[in-house]
Structures are given as C-alpha cells and as structure tokens.
Amino acid sequence: MKAFISLLAALPLTSFLLHPAAPAPKYAVADIPAALREGAHAVLRADDEVITVKSAGRLVHTVHRVVTVLDAAGDDQGRQMVSYDALRTLSYLRGAVYDADGRLLHQLRPAEIHDQGMGDAGGSFMTDVRVRYADLRQPQTPYTVEFEYEIVSDNTLFYPDWQPQEVEGGAVQSATLRVLTPAALPLRYQERQLPAGSKVVHTSTSGQETYLWQLANLPAVEEEEDAPPLSYTTPAVVLAPGTFEVQGHKGSAATWQGLGQWSYALNAGRDQLPPATVAKVQALVKDAPDARTKAQRIYEMLQGSTRYISVQLGLGGWQTFPASSVATNGYGDCKALSNYTTALLAAAGVPAYVALVGAGADQPDLRADFPSSQFNHAIVCVPLAQAGRPDTLWLECTSQTEAFGYMGSFTGNRHALLVTPDGGKLVATPRYGAAENRLTRRVDLTLDATGGVTATARTLRTGQEQDGYAQLMHQMGPVEQKKYVTDRLKLPTFTLTKFNLAAAPAKAAPGIVETLGLSLPGFAAPSGKRVFINPNLLSRLPALPAQVGERHTPVWLTDACLHADTVRLHLPAGFRPETLPAPVQLSTPYGVYSSQYQNLPDGSVQYIRRLELKRGQLPASAYSGYIDFRRKISAADKVQVVLLKTES
Template structure:
C-alpha cells in the first residue's frame, strides 16, 4: 500500500473530484430577433402563466417570466413583486439573472427576497396585504432576469387576467396562457385586442376543461398622443367566474344582478345605528323642507365627524364594518363610510343605496358587456326627483372637503353597480361635459414705457377643471400652493407677487377662483421702433408632435371642456397699435376655437379667445385632422400684436 502512495500523489486532482459542470447558457440576447429589439427597452422572452380553478372557492396561479433588459430605461423589469394576504398565499418566489450571452450570473437567495406590508410606510391603512419582492437589476446592460412564483387564492371572486404587454417599450417574444377548470365551473372569458388569427385552443380530459392562448413576436409599443390607456390597446384575456365562493359566501358574477345580490347579502344587517345617532339625525333634519336639504345636512354631519381609513383585511375587502362601529369610532373605509351614510339617510327618511365603482382620474369606464368585479371603490346614490323627474344625487363619503353631490374626475363620467335588495343594477354616475367643465379667465396686462409689464388675472374653474385646484387648496398651505403655481407657469421671466385660491359655489358644478399678480420685467422689449407682444400669456395650447409611422390607436378625447379668455392690453401713451392679428374661427369633430382682437375706445387692446373640446373616441384615421386642429390653435395662441413706439 505504501508503494502506491507516491503514484497516487502524482495523479491530477481531477482524477478524484468530478466538479459540477457550469449550466448551459440560455436566453442569450443574440437569440432575440432584431425586429423585437427595435424601439424596445426590454423583451419578454417568456411569460408562461397557468391558472388552475380547483373549486368554486380556490384558484391557483403559477407564473414563469423571463425578461431581457436591453438598456437602462428598462431597468424596472429587473425587479419583481408579488402581493399576498389572508386569502392569497404565496407558495414560492424564485429568481435568477443571466448575462448577455445567457450565462448564469446569480441565483436569487432567500435572504435577498424582501417582505413588506403595504401599510408599513404609514398612512391610513388597515390591511393584511403584504408584498414580497426581489431586485436582480445589474449595473451593465443587457442582462436577463427569470422569475417563478405561485399564488393560491381562496378569493375566487377574482380570476387572474393576462396581458403580457402591459408596459410601454416592452416587446414580447413568447407568451402563453393556460387555464384549467372543472367542467362544472365553465370558464367565462373575454378576448381583447388579440392579433388577427389568434384563437383559443380548447380541450377536455375527463372532468377538466383546458383553454390555451399564445402570443409571439409582438414589437414594442409606444404610447401615442391622445390615445386610450395601454390596457385598452394591447392584447389581453380577462377571466371571471360564473359561480364563486369567498369564505363560505357563495355568489355568481355571470350577471350584474347576481354580483350585486352577492354584495347586498354579504353586507345585509350592517346598517343598524345606535339610538343616540338616530335621534341626532332626526333632530338635525326635523325642519328641512325637502329630501335634498336633509341629504345635505346628513352629508355635512358625516364630513365633520368621520375620517377615512383603508381596510383590506381578508373578507373585509368586500364586507363593511357595521354602521354602529363607524358611529362609535368615527372612521371607516369607503364601504363602511358609505354604508354608514345610507343608514344616516334612512334615519332622516331619505332612501339611498351604496354603489360599487371603478375609481381613478383618467380610468376608462368598466366593460359593461362582461359582468365581473371591476370595482375598487364605494359611493352612495340617492335617487331623488324634482318636478316629477329623476334628480339623482351622488355622494363621495371618504372626503371631508368634497362639495356636496360632486363626483369629479375620480368617479364621474362612468358606470357604477347599484346594490339593491333585488341585486345589482348598472347605472351611470354624473356626467360632466362642456357645460360643467369650464375655465373662465380675465387678465389685464399693463405695459410701461420701459419695456416692462405687470399682469393681474382672475380665473374661475368649475367641474373637472377645478379638481386639481381644489386639491391644492385643501391639502397644501399658501406657501406650497404658490410654489406649485410658480413651478407650472410657462413664462420666461416673472415674479408671482400675489396669489390666492378660494372655493365658490356655481350652479352647474363646484368652482375655485384663482387670483394672481405677476411682475414681468423685460416683457415688452422693443425691436427698433416696434414692440411685439403675444397677449395670450396663460392659456396657450401646445401643438402635438407629428405622428411617426402609421397611427395604431384610436383618438381618445377624455374630457369635454370650455376655456374662455378675455385679455386687455393697457398701453402707455407712447405705444400705439400698428397691426392686430386676423380673427381665427375653427369648427371640427374634435372641438371649436375662436380668437379675435379689437381696439377699445380708450385705446386698450382686447383679445377674446374661446376653446371648446369634445369628449369621445374617433378612429385612428382621424388623428391627422386632430393634429392639424391642434397646430392651428397653437399658431393662433402665439399670434402677436405689433405696437409702434411714438414720440412722447
């Protein structure tokens, strides 16, 4: 044996140890077709999602997602987050990152996966929702990330949707979606914006039905100007249950009536108020002349005695706190405050209903042809009449400052699901059009003979036009209000010397009046013996960039409005008008515009401008006309008055 030791020692170490081979490269960047890299910040190499409907109350979703990040603008795709809560269990989250050649750089370790509660950052949250996230971004691009995860849901009110191309600048190389469901629970689905020729593949094996979709080689998309949101333009398949169960509460979403019935029964009996609260309400409204006055007093009582807190605790996402809880504690989420308000109104003798709505400024209306839970907010509907005609009142119960009966851009101009004892009824929330959404401005511009100027402006905004300014008025102090306005005035050199905001009642919609004063040094600098001035200081509408390539999406005009301006240009004795711009009159399918100039008897130059924009959706072919409309408005808004300097 001793004689063998020198021989063994002379053998290479590899004769004794078999080191594991490095993993074979995969997801090399060179394997991406050049057409998919063009205009893309990232490419979705694979998005393989499987949804398994286990029963009326349980759904399991598994996802395998691979994204190649091509440039720093796509870095956000290098991290991934998955939410979970008491009704949604996260089974696992795994990840890996690869270099440009597809070589494994790093395998995600458990210690690198962060876990955080949604309410951890503070704010008005009472929630069991948590987020588990991983960050595999790399200092050098390109690189590829791979994530796998599984979520088992005991909340079968919601089925997962599939929209692989959900971000601008993301190309899709391959994506698959597979759904299995018991034949006794037929799948409800709606295909949206799928490429021509894409079709679902259906099969049956025993008691299970399988549905499969596949997308491949989708170039990156860029959000076009005046276009619908990306969610309404890229391929998607949305799912919804027929029958479902959440923690023992069974229901159906096959019809709006059935979905509303489930919500009504889930919350039935939770509208009982303490006797003291009932007595307070009845005393409050005893001399009110009509139902609307009663509702106003109840709403003011609500705003003065409650505050909003978001509650997302298991079934608490859909089942309200009892009205007695809000009465005793003074807080609640949108469901609880709305339920409490209907109870207060009932005590006042005014019937009312809660209504489910998809809230959010700029959020498109729900898909009325696909009954399903498309809601994230609750409001109150009070069906009143006036002179024998419907005069429905809507109340936003989470705000302590919102005007009585006003929905605004958050919940207006869309549908809501009215929850009644007979089930759900799809109804329209208030519509805010050009008559309500107005901006009316009077501006006086005073020139001096040194080339400087001062200006004063009073602007009344109503309806959707006042939403932002009402928010500034209620949420920021005067100093921060002034800073915001200063930062957003598009003027070359100025000083904001005075500024204020004030709420004013108007007949059509709530309003906010803004008053400001400006110092404009060097505003009217002479050019020889002439001075050139564009009187439209504050209301210019910019032109849109020219369309690159063929327009892909419809023209989406989100809101109707009217902007009316009167500007008076006060001249020193040494300035005389030499030339005034010609009047402009435009009338199109997109809206109308007019501007005109006149010299008043006292020598003041008056400029009057009116712009009305329509609301609606037009075909992609209409974009060229819309571009031309905006270009002509922009040119007219920049028109200059020519003044001649005379001897003093």
C-alpha cells in the same frame, strides 16, 4: 499494491473530485429575432402562466417569466413584486439573472427577497396585504432575468388576467396561458385585441376543461398621443368565475345582478345605527323642506364627524364595518362610510344605495359587456325626484372637503354597480361636459414705456377644471400652493406679487377662484418705434408632435371643457396699435376655437379667446386632423399685437 497506493496518495485530492459543470447558457440576447429588438427596451422571452381552479373557493396561479432587458429604459423589468394576503398565499418566489450570452450570473437567494407590509410606508391603512420583492437589475445592459412564483388564492371573486404586453417598449417572443377548471365550474373569458388567427384551444378530459392561449413574436409598442391605455390596445384575455366563494360566502359573477346580489347579502344587516345617532339625524332634518336638503345636512354632518381609513383585511376588503362601529369610532373605509351614510339617510327617510365603482382620474370605464369585479371604490347613490323627473344625487363619502353631490374626475363619467335588494344594476355616474368643466379668466396687462408689464388675473375654474386646485387648496399650505403655481407658469422672468385661492359660490359644479398678480420686466421690450406683445399670457395651448409613421390606435379625447379668456391690454402714453391680428375661427369634430382683437374707446386693446374641447373616441385616421387643429390653435395663441410709438 503498496506502490500503487503510494502513487494514489501522491496525487492531489482534486484529481478525484468532479467539479460541477457550469449550467449551459440560455436566453442569449443573440437568439432574439432582430424584429423584436427593434424599438424595444425589453423583450419578454417567455411568459408561461397556469391557472388551476381547484374548487369554487380556491385556485392556484403559477408564473414563469423571462425578460431580457435591452437598455436602461427597460430596467423596471429586472424586478419582481408579488403581493399576498390572508386569502392569497405565496408558495414560493425564485429568480436568476443571466448575462448577454446567456451565462448564469446569479441565483436569487432567500435572504435577498424583501418582505414588506403595504401599510409600512405610512398612511391610514388597516391591511393584511404584504409584498415580496426581488431586485435582479444589473449595472450593465443587456441582461436577462428569470422569475418563478406561485399563488394559492382562496378568493375566487378575482381570476388573474393575462396581458403579456403590458408596458410601452416591450416586445413578446413567447407567451402562453393555460387554464384548467372542473367542468362543473365553466370558465368565463373575454379575448381582447388578439392577433388575427389566434384562438383558444379548448379540450375536455374526464370532467376537466383545459383552455390554452398562445402569443408569439409581438413587436414592441409605443404609446401614441391621445391614445387608449395599453390595456385597450395590446392582446389580452380577461377571466372571471361563473360561481365563486370567499370564506364561505357563495356568489355568482355571471351577471351584474348576481354580483350585486352577493355584495348586498354580504353586507346585509350592517346598517343599524345607535339610537342616539338616529335621534341626532332626526333632529337635524326635522325642518328640512325636501329630501335634497336632508341629504345635504347629513352629508355635512358626515364630513364633520368622520375620517377615511383603508381597510383590506381578508373579507374586510368587501364586507363593511357595521354602521354602529363608524358612529362610535368616527372612521371607516369607503364601504363603511358609504354604508354609514345610507343608514343615516334611511334614518331621515331618504332611500339610498351603495354603488361600486372603478375610481381614479386615469381609470377607464368598466367593460359593461363582461360582468366581473372591476371595482376599487364605493360611493352612494340617492335617487331623488324633482318636479316628477329623476334627479339622482351622488355622494363621495371619504372626503371631508368634497362639494356636496360632486363626483369629478375621480368617479364621474363612468358606470357604477348599484347594490340593491334585487341585485346589482349598472348605472351611469354624473357626466361632466363643457357646461360644467369651465375655465373663465379675466386678465389686465399694463405695459410701461420700457416694455415692462404688470398683470392681474382672476381665474374661475369649475367642475373637473378645478379638481386639482381643490386638492391644492385643501391639502397644501400657502407656501406650497404658491410654489405649485409658480412652477407651472410658462413665462419668462417674472415675480408673483399676489396669489390667492378661494372657493367660489356653489352652482352647477363646484368652483375655485385663483387671483394672481405678476410683474414681468422687459416682457415686451421696444424694437425701434415698435413693440411686439402677445396678450395671451396664461392660456396658450401647445401643438402636438407630428405623427411619425402610421397611426395605429384610435384617438381618445377624454375630457370636455370650455375655456374663455378676456384680456385687456392697457398701453402707455404715446403708443397706439399699428396692426391687430385677424380673427381666427375653427370648427372641427375635436372642438371649436375662436380669437379676436379690437380697439376699445379708452385706447386699450381687448383680446377674446374661446376654446371648447369635445370628448370622444375617433378612429386612428382622425389623428391627422386633430394635429392640424392643435397646430392652428397654437399658432393663433402665439400671435403678437404690434404697437407703434407715436411721435411726440
């Protein structure tokens, strides 16, 4: 026995300790079907989401997501960001990363999860929104990341949406969405772009409703030119409550009327102004001849006495500051400033309503056939009547520089929800077409005998054509403005000799006048006795790339505009036009284009170009015609005038 014990003592301790077995490989890249890797930057291996509705005021959302990153263009998928706030609790965030063969490289540690407030980056924010962020990107591809998290939400105004294929170059191997809800709280949903044959599996057990959607083997998608956003082209299921509750405030989202009714009740009684403010308003408008003039004076008062801050504090994301608070402090978010403006207008005897809208130049219009909270902004609607006809006025209350009554690309050309005592009413914001969105340019080009050109250009932009330039004028100094314009002039060697931006007199739509002076040495160097020069210095429209393969998505032309250019080419002594380009006239469903040249009595050459682009949504089959239209315009825009040097 002693000999046996001595033998045991002589053996190393490791002989008796079991090494933990390495985890079995999983998610090997080789297991991805070849068809899913083709054209993909990343493949969603699994997206398993479960939404459990606990009550009218609470739901739980759990997510398990596995993504294989195939190349550097898919690297963003190696990160996970989850936001939370006072009404949404993040229970956990876990993660791991695997190599190409599916071997575990690293398990995410709590210390590697960053937590940051949304207001930490600066700006005018009052918010309780925070973000937890994990980064498992690897220096070499391919690799696979796995993330899991759970959100417990006490804000059931919003149900999570499900769209597994949400990025360009992303393929989907497997994705499921399961929703569990009490029978007393029936689920509202809308299926969009699901593959043929896909349908929900709906079961009922003991007062519980279960809905299950599954997707598999979706090849990567590429965003096509002038196409709808991916949210309109890839499979999705959009969810919304019938009834909901936020911090004790119950409501219905089953109809637009009900949703507006909840918002109205939530903010009722918050439109009371201090007596001094009421007196100030009444003095301001006492001699105003009509409601529009009253509204304009009040809007100018608002712009001169308030500033915008973003408020996202619990219920404060939907419930406004009282109007008295804005009057006292001089600031508020979009809801507060809009509520304050309606209170000021009421004090002047002008009825007005807050309207909820999905704002953003790239924000598509809301889905009118699916009542739900699709809004991120508030504006004011003032119903007026002029000569017995409706003359609705709209006000953007967060800007200190926006033109009175102008919505522009931020909130124009879409629907909004009018919040009235009778509930919500879906209405259209102003439509801006070619009549409002104009660019009118006059250019004088003076050519010298050596081929140098000096140019002066005056450009009037109105409507949506001036939106970017209005921000440039109000938010940047002269040096930044000049750099912005210089960087965007697609010209050979040049010097900007003059530059100015100024507001144009107000008409149907606001306008900005840009004045440029340019020096272009050697722009049209002589070739023997001839000079070749293109008078279209600033308005060339590029052709579009040819369609490779079959077009899959509709053609969305989102902006309507009218561009009109007049160019005078002044010739040096001893030169005359040898040939002038033939006129071009194009008329298509996409737009209308014309260009023409003529000799003027003073010896100069005049070039007139006119382009009207139409707004519309066309079938995929129309894209070839649109490419041809753009190709012909590009060719016409590049045509040169041939000048001949006469014998002395």
